[in-house]
Amino acid sequence: MAFSRVGRTKIAAHAALLLVNIIVLALAARVNLFQEFFFIADLFPLGLSIVTFVLLTMMLVLDFGLQNAYTGRPQFEIGLFGLLSIFWLAFNAFSTARWHQVPLNCGSIPADFPERTWCKDLQALKAFVWVEWLMFFLTAAYTLRYTLVQRSLGNKHIFKMPLSRYEPYVDRKVGYGRSSEFFQI
Numbered sequence: 001m002a003f004s005r006v007g008r009t010k011i012a013a014h015a016a017l018l019l020v021n022i023i024v025l026a027l028a029a030r031v032n033l034f035q036e037f038f039f040i041a042d043l044f045p046l047g048l049s050i051v052t053f054v055l056l057t058m059m060l061v062l063d064f065g066l067q068n069a070y071t072g073r074p075q076f077e078i079g080l081f082g083l084l085s086i087f088w089l090a091f092n093a094f095s096t097a098r099w100h101q102v103p104l105n106c107g108s109i110p111a112d113f114p115e116r117t118w119c120k121d122l123q124a125l126k127a128f129v130w131v132e133w134l135m136f137f138l139t140a141a142y143t144l145r146y147t148l149v150q151r152s153l154g155n156k157h158i159f160k161m162p163l164s165r166y167e168p169y170v171d172r173k174v175g176y177g178r179s180s181e182f183f184q185i
Helices: 005-035 040-065 074-098 115-152 156-160
Strands: none
Touching: 005 040, 005 115, 040 074, 040 115, 074 115, 074 156, 115 156
16 A cells, blocks of 8 residues: 555655754764763763664654554654654753853864864754754644544544555545435436
């Protein structure tokens, strides 16, 4: 069975989350290599991006591999993305508060100092961790909104299948709700 229209949108959102997460992972690794994995504010984005990478990859593989993967159902995705959104918010707030002493203008550091590259990597990491939190929050909120709207329209089967294979109105009969053939022409 091919992916539905909703499923293609969901897969695109997961791929975008995975791409941003890989960027955060790479930047966090570069920042931590320079600091020799010493500061906890630098380790939080690295650790959380590794966990996020494993979870997102597992969800995508199961969604492609299984017709009825529980990890693709809206109740699982809303819960997981909501939880990841909370973790990213908390860790970003902590790390950003710890990074406030790093100058915003990395150009003020002399060009021959290796701290200049580290400063630029850290500024990019600060931006991308907040982008990742925003993407997780919006994905969870949009999935919750879409699920509740579909449920209110009577599509209760949305909770029984992955969103990648969900088609609205599958359980409804086509027509005007009459089963009689008396007035049909």
